[in-house]
Amino acid sequence: MHQRYVGNSGLRVSALSLGTMSWALETDEQDASELLRTFVDGGGTLIDTAASYAEGQAEALLGSMLGDTVARTEVVISTKAGVSTSDGRRTVDTSRNAMLTGLDASLARLGTDYVDIWSVHAWDANVPLEETLSALEFALRTGRARYAGISNFNGWQTAKAAAVAGFPLVASQSEYSLLQRRPEDELIPAIEDAGLGLMAWAPLGRGVLSGKYRGHIPADSRAGHSRLATYVEPYLEEPSSRVVEAVAMAARGLGRTSLDVSLSWLLSQHGVSTAIVGARTPIQLKEILDAQLTPLPPEISRALEDVSSS
DSSP, X not given: OOEEEOTTSSOEEEXXXXXXXXXXXXXXXXXXXXXXXXXXXXXXXXXXXXXTGGGGHHHHHHHHHBTTTBOGGGOEEEEXXXXXXXXXXXXXXXXXXXXXXXXXXXXXXXXXXXXXXXXXOSOOTTSOHHHHHHHHHXXXXXXXXXXXXXXXXXXXXXXXXXXXXXXXXXXXXXXXBTTBOGGGTTHHHHHHHHTOEEEEESTTTTTGGGXXXXXXXXXXXXXXXXXXXXXXXXXXXXXXXXXXXXXXXXXXXXXXXXXXXXXXXXXXXXXXXXXXXXXOSHHHHHHHHTXXXXXXXXXXXXXXXXXXXX
């Protein structure tokens, strides 16, 4: 798998990253172990997780596999702090105390003394940005993190963070796909101006761009699960269906799959360093790893962009 630099930094990561949001929930230990080994064997390096995923159990599951399923040196670990979930309730707290306490807890669950990328999981209007950034700087200075980033910041928040920080921020995480192109308006210009690399989450439009929801909702899909359906539902109606059909048509013409076309388009966009794929099963991951991930013909890209921007 092709390796790409994260923004203007010297950190190189795989074009695809393995997301762990479903680990310890929909993805059990056996499948997670197979996902991790298959991903690394396929040339993948970056594993993305967060303290809030499964209330910390996703990190713990990943940590249990380091040194066994894969060596720590084989992977680049990205995790996030500042958001906590409990009983379905989401709390944002990016105070210095919450961030550093969260980082130490993450390191303990992961069973490592450092993470490669540590990010603020969300913007917190109740905490001074300088205080939040001071936690990132401390983590870098003490070796707990090799690089620092931000997640789910909009354009002006990204520009402000880059200007205020007295150290380089290297990565920004945001949802981005043919079904969610809002980052192109302000976020990507801000990221490129600041020298950050975009880690795009939900690059397959929360699974919809794979084409699996065309005409029906599979029982074993997120949309078929009562707890997860609301995550997918925004992309199951018009105008998303027009984009899905356009992607399917392009895939047929190119002799490729819909997910290959969708990921290839995304990885060719300005500012994108890696696409975080949230495969829940080894079968899903194999289909992703089998994708060509080569640039689309310009006329195909333009056609998809016309449809997805309308």
